[in-house]
Amino acid sequence: MTWRRRQERWMKVAMMAATSLLIGSFFALLTVLVVKGWQAISWSMVVKLPTGGAYFGGEGGILNAIVGSLLLAVGATSLSLLVALPTALLLQPDYAGRKKFAQFLRSLLDGLWGVPSIVYGACGYALLVALGWRACLLGGLIALAFVELPIMVRAMDEALGIVPKAMKEAAYALAFTRYETMRHVVLRQALPSLVTAVLLAFGRGIGDAASVLFTAGYTDNIPRSLFDPVASLPLTVFFLLNTPFEEGQRRAYAAAFVLLVLVLAVNVLARVITKPLSRYIVR
Amino acid sequence: MAKVMSRRLFWDRTFTVLLWGAGCLVIGLTGTLFTALFWRALPLLHRQPLSELLMGTQWQPAKEAFGFLPFLIGSLGVTLTAMAIAVPLSLLTAVYLAEYARPTVRLLLKPMVDLMAGIPSVVYGVFGVLVIVPAVGKLAAFVKTYLPSVPLLTPSAPPTGYSLLAGGIVLALMVSPTVIAVMDEILRSIPMSLREAALALGATRWETVRFVVLRAGHPGIVSAVLLGFARAFGETMAVVMVVGNVPSIPKSLFDPAYPLPALIANSYGEMMSVPLYDAALMLAALWLFLSVLAVNLVAQHFLRRVRRGWAG
Numbered sequence: 001m002t003w004r005r006r007q008e009r010w011m012k013v014a015m016m017a018a019t020s021l022l023i024g025s026f027f028a029l030l031t032v033l034v035v036k037g038w039q040a041i042s043w044s045m046v047v048k049l050p051t052g053g054a055y056f057g058g059e060g061g062i063l064n065a066i067v068g069s070l071l072l073a074v075g076a077t078s079l080s081l082l083v084a085l086p087t088a089l090l091l092q093p094d095y096a097g098r099k100k101f102a103q104f105l106r107s108l109l110d111g112l113w114g115v116p117s118i119v120y121g122a123c124g125y126a127l128l129v130a131l132g133w134r135a136c137l138l139g140g141l142i143a144l145a146f147v148e149l150p151i152m153v154r155a156m157d158e159a160l161g162i163v164p165k166a167m168k169e170a171a172y173a174l175a176f177t178r179y180e181t182m183r184h185v186v187l188r189q190a191l192p193s194l195v196t197a198v199l200l201a202f203g204r205g206i207g208d209a210a211s212v213l214f215t216a217g218y219t220d221n222i223p224r225s226l227f228d229p230v231a232s233l234p235l236t237v238f239f240l241l242n243t244p245f246e247e248g249q250r251r252a253y254a255a256a257f258v259l260l261v262l263v264l265a266v267n268v269l270a271r272v273i274t275k276p277l278s279r280y281i282v283r
Numbered sequence: 284m285a286k287v288m289s290r291r292l293f294w295d296r297t298f299t300v301l302l303w304g305a306g307c308l309v310i311g312l313t314g315t316l317f318t319a320l321f322w323r324a325l326p327l328l329h330r331q332p333l334s335e336l337l338m339g340t341q342w343q344p345a346k347e348a349f350g351f352l353p354f355l356i357g358s359l360g361v362t363l364t365a366m367a368i369a370v371p372l373s374l375l376t377a378v379y380l381a382e383y384a385r386p387t388v389r390l391l392l393k394p395m396v397d398l399m400a401g402i403p404s405v406v407y408g409v410f411g412v413l414v415i416v417p418a419v420g421k422l423a424a425f426v427k428t429y430l431p432s433v434p435l436l437t438p439s440a441p442p443t444g445y446s447l448l449a450g451g452i453v454l455a456l457m458v459s460p461t462v463i464a465v466m467d468e469i470l471r472s473i474p475m476s477l478r479e480a481a482l483a484l485g486a487t488r489w490e491t492v493r494f495v496v497l498r499a500g501h502p503g504i505v506s507a508v509l510l511g512f513a514r515a516f517g518e519t520m521a522v523v524m525v526v527g528n529v530p531s532i533p534k535s536l537f538d539p540a541y542p543l544p545a546l547i548a549n550s551y552g553e554m555m556s557v558p559l560y561d562a563a564l565m566l567a568a569l570w571l572f573l574s575v576l577a578v579n580l581v582a583q584h585f586l587r588r589v590r591r592g593w594a595g
Contacts, residue, residue: 014375022372029406111576116571130319180291207404241524263403267398
């Protein structure tokens with residue numbers, strides 16, 4: 001009996017130790033980044049463009065990266081949404097009459113879900129070269145949309161799947177077409193979770209560096225058209241962290257800090273926003 | 284009346300066509316992606332058989348020697364190190380969150396784990412460079428002085444901290460939240476009646492977990508581990524920042540390594556200037572794509588079966 005009790009106690013200690021180790025590293029990460037970032041960040045850092053030679057400790061801020069990252073993430077999320085929402089609807093039993101097709105599409109998306117973003121980046125680069133373009137905002141948008149698509153479809157598929165069958169049947173019984181059922185019943189009922197899905201994909205997109213490394217390029221300016229190269233926060237961190245010049249490193253810490261704040265804000269928003277959106281939901 | 288009806292039917296049909304279009308677009312794009320990678324990698328495959336490329340140890344693009352073995356071993360080494368750390372840690376945490384933690388504690392910790400999963404990889408990379416690499420460097424120096432000839436452990440070069448182990452630790456931190464989330468979901472989906480039966484027979488809580496809960500959920504737990512493996516295998520930015528990037532086969536945990544994704548990320552600038560270089564990198568990307576796709580498909584297949592099993 002004592003052995004079993006001891007075992008119980010030790011396992012509990014081990015579990016708590018593992019949990020505290022993980023949560024502890026999470027807080028250590030937050031602390032390190034916030035401290036470093038807070039020292040580096042200033043108003044002029046956020047609102048000024050770099051004046052060239054950032055790697056060698058040039059003047060200026062990281063506005064190019066902040067604007068670039070927002071452009072990339074907003075654009076890619078919208079692009080991805082255009083394909084993800086219809087695809088997720090198609091996966092519902094109302095549409096995927098031929099079950100084999102839905103199963104195939106779903107497994108394909110499951111497989112794509114974890115494909116490393118560097119693969120999308122490399123492939124996007126191959127396409128750019130084939131088209132004779134150079135790295136630009138549009139290339140980055142497309143590669144990033146690819147990264148976000150499986151994440152978004154999967155979350156949406158789950159959100160739509162939770163809508164009660166009885167609700168759809170009630171709509172069909174009132175002679176709603178499928179389109180009307182989807183638009184007036186299913187989408188409305190699933191809205192909070194759908195918005196969460198979009199925000200989570202946005203959070204993933206804004207932090208992704210590997211996909212835009214080849215496809216979006218890097219620049220000190222804000223792009224004027226879809227065919228200009230564009231900077232991004234993760235790449236700023238990646239390029240400037242290893243410079244021996246303190247001014248450049250400060251910029252990397254500031255970029256990492258801004259990125260972290262943006263991502264955490266989006267994640268928190270994704271959790272909070274479900275409440276006001278749930279007002280018209282039938283439970 | 285007929286007019287209204289036909290308009291409604293028209294919209295319904297248009298919408299259906301739109302949905303099918305989106306579905307086909309997804310399939311088409313995936314096909315394009317695969318074809319583009321394959322097509323770009325083809326010149327190299329024409330020149331050398333795949334087995335020779337995978338087993339070659341020389342990486343000298345200027346001399347057209349493309350041996351992938353150091354990178355494959357680097358990738359596997361970093362990923363396995365990461366999983367060796369992440370799996371026990373995640374399993375213990377997931378069991379704690381799902382079985383032991385009080386509702387209030389769970390309500391506090393679960394969102395934190397989910398937040399951790401959303402943090403971008405470069406941020407983990409910065410943390411790795413600032414904290415983990417120096418720590419690993421100190422540990423390596425200690426090992427070199429006090430354990431001068433242990434295989435797989437004693438660093439073969441002057442240790443810098445930029446090493447397999449540093450990459451593994453950073454990856455473990457990155458992957459754990461995802462693995463925990465899947466495991467937690469699986470554990471919570473196991474019917475309460477199974478636990479009640481075990482507890483009624485006088486099992487302790489740990490015995491219930493070990494002999495009933497973990498056993499019932501084990502396909503799901505295996506797939507969670509596989510998903511984590513796939514994620515770690517392809518992770519690029521955090522790894523490239525801490526792993527050292529030396530293209531030779533690492534001989535110990537404290538030696539630098541050079542995983543495949545890091546190779547692709549580091550070489551994009553120069554790859555157009557050397558013939559066949561881009562083909563070699565595209566082949567690396569293709570290899571990553573296919574291996575991750577395969578592991579994911581297996582994992583998701585198991586997961587779906589587990590989920591369906593408990594529901595029905």
